[in-house]
Amino acid sequence: MRYAETGFNLEIDLSRGNIERVATDPKDTELYLGGLGTNAKILWDRVPPEVDAFSPDNLLIFSAGLLCGTPATGCNRTIVSTMSPQTKLMAFSMMGGFWAPELKYAGYDKVILRGKSPDLVYIWIHNDQVEIRDASHLAGKGAIETAELIKQELREPKAQVAAIGLAGENRVFYASIEQGRSSASRGGIGAVMGDKKVKAIVVRGTNDINIAQPAEFIGLCNEVLEYIKYREEHPIPGVMPILAGLGSPQEMKVHDEKWHTENFMWGNSRVRRKGFWNDEIAENWKETLESARTRLISCFNCPMKCGATISMPGLPTYMMKCFTKLTYTMGAFSDLDFGLRIAQRATEYGVDGFSTPQVMAFALELYENGILTDDDFPGMPEDNEGRFYWLLDRIVRREGIGDVLADGTYWAAKAIGKGAEEYAHNTIKKHEQLPLKLSMLNPIYFLMYSTGEKINITQIEGQFPQAPFPKREQREEFVKDWIQVPDEKFKQYFLDWEPRGENSMPYYPTVPMVCDIVDWQEMMHYIDDALGQCAGLSSFPLKPPYHIHNYPKFISAGAGIDMDEDSLTQAARRYRTLVRAINIRRGMRRADEKPPADHWKKRFPELEAKLLDEYYKLKGWNKEGIPTQEALHKLGLDYVSRDFIERGILTEGEEASVPEDSEKKE
Amino acid sequence: MDTVNGEKKKKIIKTIKIDVDKCNGCRACEVICSAFHAEPKYSSNNPARSRIKVIRDPLRDIYIPVYAGEYTVAECAGRDKYIIDGKEYDECAFCRASCPSREDFKEPDSGLPLKCDMCEGEDEPLCVKWCLADALIYEEREEEVEEEETLEELEVGLESLASKYGLQELKEALARLSQQG
Ligand code: SF4
Ligand code: SF4
Ligand code: SF4
Numbered sequence: 001m002r003y004a005e006t007g008f009n010l011e012i013d014l015s016r017g018n019i020e021r022v023a024t025d026p027k028d029t030e031l032y033l034g035g036l037g038t039n040a041k042i043l044w045d046r047v048p049p050e051v052d053a054f055s056p057d058n059l060l061i062f063s064a065g066l067l068c069g070t071p072a073t074g075c076n077r078t079i080v081s082t083m084s085p086q087t088k089l090m091a092f093s094m095m096g097g098f099w100a101p102e103l104k105y106a107g108y109d110k111v112i113l114r115g116k117s118p119d120l121v122y123i124w125i126h127n128d129q130v131e132i133r134d135a136s137h138l139a140g141k142g143a144i145e146t147a148e149l150i151k152q153e154l155r156e157p158k159a160q161v162a163a164i165g166l167a168g169e170n171r172v173f174y175a176s177i178e179q180g181r182s183s184a185s186r187g188g189i190g191a192v193m194g195d196k197k198v199k200a201i202v203v204r205g206t207n208d209i210n211i212a213q214p215a216e217f218i219g220l221c222n223e224v225l226e227y228i229k230y231r232e233e234h235p236i237p238g239v240m241p242i243l244a245g246l247g248s249p250q251e252m253k254v255h256d257e258k259w260h261t262e263n264f265m266w267g268n269s270r271v272r273r274k275g276f277w278n279d280e281i282a283e284n285w286k287e288t289l290e291s292a293r294t295r296l297i298s299c300f301n302c303p304m305k306c307g308a309t310i311s312m313p314g315l316p317t318y319m320m321k322c323f324t325k326l327t328y329t330m331g332a333f334s335d336l337d338f339g340l341r342i343a344q345r346a347t348e349y350g351v352d353g354f355s356t357p358q359v360m361a362f363a364l365e366l367y368e369n370g371i372l373t374d375d376d377f378p379g380m381p382e383d384n385e386g387r388f389y390w391l392l393d394r395i396v397r398r399e400g401i402g403d404v405l406a407d408g409t410y411w412a413a414k415a416i417g418k419g420a421e422e423y424a425h426n427t428i429k430k431h432e433q434l435p436l437k438l439s440m441l442n443p444i445y446f447l448m449y450s451t452g453e454k455i456n457i458t459q460i461e462g463q464f465p466q467a468p469f470p471k472r473e474q475r476e477e478f479v480k481d482w483i484q485v486p487d488e489k490f491k492q493y494f495l496d497w498e499p500r501g502e503n504s505m506p507y508y509p510t511v512p513m514v515c516d517i518v519d520w521q522e523m524m525h526y527i528d529d530a531l532g533q534c535a536g537l538s539s540f541p542l543k544p545p546y547h548i549h550n551y552p553k554f555i556s557a558g559a560g561i562d563m564d565e566d567s568l569t570q571a572a573r574r575y576r577t578l579v580r581a582i583n584i585r586r587g588m589r590r591a592d593e594k595p596p597a598d599h600w601k602k603r604f605p606e607l608e609a610k611l612l613d614e615y616y617k618l619k620g621w622n623k624e625g626i627p628t629q630e631a632l633h634k635l636g637l638d639y640v641s642r643d644f645i646e647r648g649i650l651t652e653g654e655e656a657s658v659p660e661d662s663e664k665k666e
Numbered sequence: 667m668d669t670v671n672g673e674k675k676k677k678i679i680k681t682i683k684i685d686v687d688k689c690n691g692c693r694a695c696e697v698i699c700s701a702f703h704a705e706p707k708y709s710s711n712n713p714a715r716s717r718i719k720v721i722r723d724p725l726r727d728i729y730i731p732v733y734a735g736e737y738t739v740a741e742c743a744g745r746d747k748y749i750i751d752g753k754e755y756d757e758c759a760f761c762r763a764s765c766p767s768r769e770d771f772k773e774p775d776s777g778l779p780l781k782c783d784m785c786e787g788e789d790e791p792l793c794v795k796w797c798l799a800d801a802l803i804y805e806e807r808e809e810e811v812e813e814e815e816t817l818e819e820l821e822v823g824l825e826s827l828a829s830k831y832g833l834q835e836l837k838e839a840l841a842r843l844s845q846q847g
Contacts, residue, residue: 071697071711098693105712148725157723180724206714206774211701214708218701229798294727298692303798305690309724317725 002026003212004070004559005034010108010130012123014196015056015115019130024109030561030571031636033530034066034109036092037575039081042112043090044578044640049585053085053188054171054195060113062103062162062201065532069104069209070558071221073228073545074537076100076300078162078179079529084187086173086408087429089583091187092454095162096299096534097179099203102160106205117197120169122150125203126159135199140166142348143178144318150202163200164190165350167396171195172406174355174432178347181297181307181319185352186456187431188408212560220554227545228303228537236478236542238469246544247304248536251325252296255286260323266330268361269426269435285336292340304536312337315344324353330435331357332388342388349396354456355408355432360391362409362423363401371418376401408432426596429588431455433596441506441600447518447611449595451625453579459525462540464490464517468497468504484547486520486565493517506604515615526572527551574635577620577627581640584649590616590625626650674810680784681805682733682794689729689801691722695793702785702792714774717782718793721759728753731793731802734771735762737779742767 011020051057060082067075078100084091122135147161167175168190175190176183235244242249258277296305307321329339366372394402413424452460479491524539538546552563620631629641644650696713704710717734745757764771764779771780794804
């Protein structure tokens, strides 16, 4: 019997309309866990680098994490993996909500789509009955609207629906997949779904998920719940409210947006508005949110209620979470009322809340500077807000200038030329980033921005405080119950970290310390993405209930795979390296690993080079960021070396650059 | 206290107060209920087997945790819809019955009825324990009841069984039971 996982994937060939239920190899679970890990293995094996995002040979994988559907609190992520049309690299966005557990109860760990359907369809998975159904009547419908219509036509109110809107159908490079209160938005995976002509995947399941060691497992779950209660009662002192508690940033709950509105950039990630937040705005925005928000809502089996249902007068209800609350507002220099209104339309269209407002602000900046002209915007309204709606409508339909903008700022700037590239200034690996521009280089963030392959800072940061605490006593207090550290040395790193003086940024934490910190933070995200655990209870917040010390126990008791901290660390390193290998094979190199040039004013090129060098070494990658033969061998990834050597990416016996330090760790 | 029939008995009334305004729709209650009732305990999990069901419709802001009550042979002749605060609740929304009209409160494979047993053997109902939102609050109170009432209840129960299975079959079943007992 298989535990925690079902042991079956659904393989669907859309070109031929063929559906197969395929048993998976339990050995793969041991090596790559599940979710992102096994997705990466499948993509490595089956999608060669010549295959681009919109090729029928590209795969689109919807995977539940290894522990989704078990009673582990907050374990509900669907990890969607494919090749991105925008970055041309592997995209592995994920979504919370209810879809992944339902897939498990239906009897599958993954749905693997290949080929392309000739006509628009949706997939209906009801336990062992799986159908490809006509979706022509749903063409052009909003993502949420689609979910409602399908549930009605199937008479299945309990079914969970992951759907695309018009943006996905028209292959907008930053189209999302929407699922009730959640969405998988980054990397343009909605465009791949649209390219495959799949409007939605609908799931309903009523089967059991088995647990290997029931008493131990439920004991661990109860400990997590107790710790959540404890953390709710003991927010971390000395950090801003959204970093003090657990969960995804509680944007639907908080009213005080002084920090975001005054520290993040407005418009095309350009303008910092110090002194923006005042009593009148605070009052006004509070009223907007209070009257729009019907209820705070959670994902499956989680008490944190990070999302909300939003009903703006005159508009259909939708659901929201996190920072989309402010991205449109700030992109358009507008207010919260506008932000929540346009987000309703954007959610139905199914677009990424980070990229979209930036692309629109970028277009208007080009217009103001004469690079785009009136001819490019025929019929665009005069008023600022009206222009954003107008642009959004054009983008998702790929009409006129919208067709160019639908590829994102990087590709749009290339197509427009005339110096437009200067304005596409906020991308990493061709993907729009959080609108942040700061003064002094932060070495930890430098490394995370540069090397994070999920290409969103929130998906690599967490665990280690973002800034030093002013007083030593505060730091001592903080480390007292810091049980989550993988090694006591992290406490010392933090204790000695001062806001000013010798032990301050950019030279403290020192290069080796920075490498350790980033490695730890990244590892926790990778583990979450394999298990299906929400980062909000694990890798993202400070002092979370899940960490490297209890995760191995969860895996052992839940999935019946013998795990300790070392073997879990090793497994995470293995599939993390595999993700890198996929991207390396697709051409990614050191030169691609850099934050936007204007991210910090004060830069330190020598230090930055050293940070990359040392971090690469720690990871077992050479100077170009390519995993070495020796490092691959240690991870049992000789098949990757062989492929690299065949392709001339590595040469046989090449000088390996694995430091002694990491040898010892093995 | 005196009564005509003499004796009064103490009875613990177990109540779960459901504050639907606090429900966030997470279904943790379903998860733990189905895990607890697995054989062996916690060895599997499947919300479809839960004895509490959350009727959840976020777009209409409807969240109703409903507990599985009695099994019923026949569905109701008429169906009611409630409108509360402008929200229309589906017919049967608040009903606890395991009833032929719907798939709720039945084992998904065998179709056998499910009924909340208040987590027999546990200190408190586990759905309550796992609902950190405090949408489910457990209360116990003592009530004095006349023994006659219990008898009446028993009679009602027997009558319904007799109507369902026939009196003869019921007699035989009782005879079998008393032999075993
Ligand atoms: S912490 Fe928030 S986002 Fe994460 S699973 Fe819970 S409710 Fe969802
Ligand atoms: S656990 Fe509580 S909040 Fe969650 S669905 Fe059940 S009753 Fe609602
Ligand atoms: S009280 Fe126990 S049996 Fe009843 S619904 Fe709650 S968890 Fe299930």
